Amino acid sequence: MDSDVRFEGAPRGPGRVEWAVVGGGIGPLLLAATDQGLVSVVFHARETVRDRALRGLAARLGAEPSPARRDGTGPLAEPIRQLEAYFAGDLRVFDLPLDWSLSSGFNRQVLQELEATVPYGTVVGYGDLADRVGRPGAAQAVGAAMGSNPLPVVVPCHRVVESDGGLGGFGGGLETKRRLLALEGVLPQPLF
Template sequence: MTDLESRLNRLDTPGLRPPVLPDADVAYTLHDTPIGTLLLAVAGGRVVASSFGDEETMTTRLARAVSPRVLRQPRPLDDVRRQLDEYLSGVRRAFDVEVDLVLATPFQRLVLNDLPTHTSYGATTTYGAVASDIDKPKAARAVGTALGANPVCVVLPCHRVVGANGALTGYAGGLDAKRFLLNLEAKS
């Protein structure tokens, strides 16, 4: 037996093996995209974040809202990352993932749950129209605020909501990201 084989055999003893960490309650990763870096997170197999927010702020929110066991573990997000990349390259038109709005306020949930039914791929709607759809016709600004804090950007298409005159207004990833997403969808 060589010296190297002898050292490798010693590493295979139970007391010397590297620890195997359990899966996180919340797994997250940072994913670089053409529209910026997104923090992606899943909990219980559901997407809880697809956010432009900074890592420390988002992981703190996740720890408070879901579980203190928030670990950077990219593997559980492989499917989400693949679907996001396919969407951003124009190959995919819809996401096939479960979403959990645990980071959203009750009003945000009302707005975001209604969003996919009123904005199809390649189409836009207005903040006022969304406000009317949720039976709050005078809440266009509140709808804008709720969408601006969407914890699951891109997956829940808040980028498809524009001003009453068709103007692009605020987006968490910036107006260039919003323009990119709308142009991407318009080409398909």
């Protein structure tokens, strides 16, 4: 998701929302979870982006996000553990409950197809992903769905590329996309 922090879908009723900012090989990430699962991952989560994202989550989810528990329990404990393992190169498949309430319609369909069928270390073209969801010719709409992804990294929009081999766009920035693809062995690691 880009730093504009847009959320899609209808607001829900109140519920518990916990958040934490964690480090990673790509800079600080804001993670948020409800009792249903991980609901949001936001890139470049320094103070301004973090605060804007938390306001957006409160508006969209109908509950004021609270900091994650420090005792290692709660809905963020497992997402934090798995993201740390992913960035350490020790995890290739996330096994987390996901709360899809910030995505709907075509965007959710595309993101769920991506999450289910494009494994670690592989890429798919925007047009190919459009074909997979039964919408040939909807490559631009797939690109828009990738830009609306509330769960980047876990729902791997970084694995969607242009058919000519170009990286395409990425809400977290192209350098972040390159680093994620290098971590997964799709691109060579940067020399420095």
